[in-house]
Amino acid sequence: MKPTFIPLTEPDLGEPEIEAVTNVLRRKWLSMGEVTFEFERRFAEKMGVKYAFAVTNCTAALHLAYVVAGIRSGDEVICPALSFVATANAALYAGGEVILAGVTSPSDLTVSADEIEALITPRTKVITVMHYGGFACDMDRIMSIASAHALTVIEDCAHAPFAQYVSRSGKRQFVGTIGHTGCFSFFANKNLTTGEGGMITTNDDEAARQLRLLRAHGMTQLTYDRHRGHASSYDVTMLGYNYRMDEIRSAIGLCQLDKLDEMHCRRRDVFRWYAQELEGCPSITLPFVDRDLEAATPHILEVLVDADGDRVREDLRSEGIQTSRHYQFLSEFSAFRGVRSGAMSISSKHLITLPLGPLMTREQVRVVCHALVRSCQRHQTQNHSSPADLTCSVVDRS
Numbered sequence: 001m002k003p004t005f006i007p008l009t010e011p012d013l014g015e016p017e018i019e020a021v022t023n024v025l026r027r028k029w030l031s032m033g034e035v036t037f038e039f040e041r042r043f044a045e046k047m048g049v050k051y052a053f054a055v056t057n058c059t060a061a062l063h064l065a066y067v068v069a070g071i072r073s074g075d076e077v078i079c080p081a082l083s084f085v086a087t088a089n090a091a092l093y094a095g096g097e098v099i100l101a102g103v104t105s106p107s108d109l110t111v112s113a114d115e116i117e118a119l120i121t122p123r124t125k126v127i128t129v130m131h132y133g134g135f136a137c138d139m140d141r142i143m144s145i146a147s148a149h150a151l152t153v154i155e156d157c158a159h160a161p162f163a164q165y166v167s168r169s170g171k172r173q174f175v176g177t178i179g180h181t182g183c184f185s186f187f188a189n190k191n192l193t194t195g196e197g198g199m200i201t202t203n204d205d206e207a208a209r210q211l212r213l214l215r216a217h218g219m220t221q222l223t224y225d226r227h228r229g230h231a232s233s234y235d236v237t238m239l240g241y242n243y244r245m246d247e248i249r250s251a252i253g254l255c256q257l258d259k260l261d262e263m264h265c266r267r268r269d270v271f272r273w274y275a276q277e278l279e280g281c282p283s284i285t286l287p288f289v290d291r292d293l294e295a296a297t298p299h300i301l302e303v304l305v306d307a308d309g310d311r312v313r314e315d316l317r318s319e320g321i322q323t324s325r326h327y328q329f330l331s332e333f334s335a336f337r338g339v340r341s342g343a344m345s346i347s348s349k350h351l352i353t354l355p356l357g358p359l360m361t362r363e364q365v366r367v368v369c370h371a372l373v374r375s376c377q378r379h380q381t382q383n384h385s386s387p388a389d390l391t392c393s394v395v396d397r398s
């Protein structure tokens with residue numbers, strides 16, 4: 001019998017992407033040009049946002065977001081502590097000082113609005129939110145806190161391309177259109193992938209004017225314009241960067257955009273299967289299970305286990321199941337030692353990322369959940385007065 005291997009995630013790439021890449025190579029224009037502009041147009045149109053600029057990756061998008069927010073040395077940026085390090089690193093590139101806010105609750109791993117509010121000082125300039133796992137942050141509250149203190153909001157949408165925020169009044173808005181800028185990642189494991197890649201969105205005309213320049217060295221004309229004979233000289237008007245996207249990756253992006261809705265349907269199915277399998281397991285918490293799943297773009301499947309997470313991950317690995325942890329709190333990394341932080345309210349030791357992707361099957365979810373439940377029973381930490389508390393329907397159904 002073939003041993004089980006269930007990868008953490010696997011991208012859905014096929015003939016359309018292969019053909020699109022080949023077409024770009026045949027046309028021989030590789031650097032930023034028509035395909036990239038088409039990718040930006042289609043992305044912006046689908047999102048209903050005024051501007052979208054393709055960039056090399058989401059870290060670059062975040063860097064530019066902090067630059068156009070006007071971050072200067074000594075300005076404080078409140079970032080989610082439970083995020084990828086890029087969210088905070090990009091603020092440091094711009095000269096900001098990072099302050100870390102904890103999560104809302106064990107069942108909602110987005111950044112806590114209460115924490116954000118408590119961490120504001122006269123030096124605070126920006127609030128960065130991250131729509132964790134494809135589930136929107138509490139944007140009504142965060143935007144009202146920001147407006148009360150005249151702060152800029154940056155949305156890290158790396159997990160959430162075309163996720164919607166549903167406000168208390170029932171209004172739906174795409175994340176990345178609510179704050180000043182939205183930053184998207186097309187890294188290999190993201191919901192829409194181009195290998196490496198990113199996009200920055202905004203409705204602000206002045207931010208857009210700067211972003212167009214900042215992504216290409218502050219130059220007033222692109223290589224592409226000169227190639228087309230539209231211009232022969234250019235000016236450099238500000239300190240910019242080389243954060244351009246290229247045609248090969250934009251061609252992949254266009255194919256991925258075409259099937260993104262369908263891939264999200266499949267990711268939602270996988271989330272639902274996990275919810276069914278793990279329902280009634282007292283030692284396992286599945287965050288966001290009460291959210292409107294149709295508004296979300298499930299990116300990672302994070303659970304909190306009432307057990308030593310490292311031991312559980314080791315058990316799963318030995319059964320051929322790849323796992324991860326999203327994330328260690330940034331405050332736990334040595335580079336962030338001494339950074340001012342709020343309360344974390346959960347321990348990252350209990351977090352485990354289970355496999356999730358558009359190609360995952362019902363059977364694979366069943367296998368993962370059975371292994372998880374068995375392992376949690378073996379390594380439970382505390383609190384359960386009798387072993388019976390840990391028995392779970394998922395085991396009985398096998």
Ligand SMILES: *Cc1c(COP(=O)(O)O)cnc(C)c1O
Nearest residue numbers: 057058059084086158185186187
């Ligand atoms: C992946 C990721 C990034 C960085 O994206 P890159 O495209 O790899 O630069 C930033 N923030 C979060 C939350 C991410 O998951």
